[in-house]
Amino acid sequence: MMISIREFGAARVVDLDGEVDLGTSPDMRRALFDLLRQTPKLAINMRALRYIDSSGIATLIEVFKNAQQLQKEFVLYGLSPAVQHVFRLTHVNRIFRIFETEEQAMSSA
């Protein structure tokens, strides 16, 4: 898995690429928690993410809850069909704010 970070005004966009599983989710967790401290809004671009398992979903839930506590925005966008399928299987769609495009994700308040 590759994690790239971009600035988008005061917000940060994280581009995830590859596969998130038991071996890689700790790296994602560290990166997202670290970024959340630095920005009022964190957006995760999941367009290039080919695979995510329950450890990856659990990490996203953990970061989302932390963002809520810190009163920061945490949004996801660009979910591939493979990732959407895992979200449906785990019934977590309603937990997150999910958008189709970066434009929609970054213009949301």
Added chain:
Amino acid sequence: MSAPETATGGLFMHVTFDMCSRPCCLPVVRAAVGQLAAMVGWDETECRAITLAVDEALANVIRHAYHGRADERIELHCHAGEGELQFRIRDTGDAPDPTRICAREVGCDKIGGLGTHIIRDVMDTVSYESCQEGNWFMAVKRLRRQV
């Protein structure tokens, strides 16, 4: 990947992984399981789901039976037959706690506990057994042919 046929012409393939309990083994297993599921006849979406379920079962062994220890041993037996895939996983770590299997409420924002729900949703039958030789996880997925 090619598969032998039985004397009666039925397709079958048996694949066994004997591996250490490191997460870096998981992508290799996922690739093979996805190919096996495709060979039996599932579409891309179902192949992904089956692969995810097996991955979750192995991750549970690494996390809960071996508590993240990387030098333990896991056996995975995959049997692909006519319209059916069977998986058996053996470990020698802590036995699974039945009270924690599918204990998480579905749709809530609790962290963790999703893996066993995925396995139950995807597979047709799932069972856990602990004996002298270790813990066995067994799951079967059957192909439903359209009439």
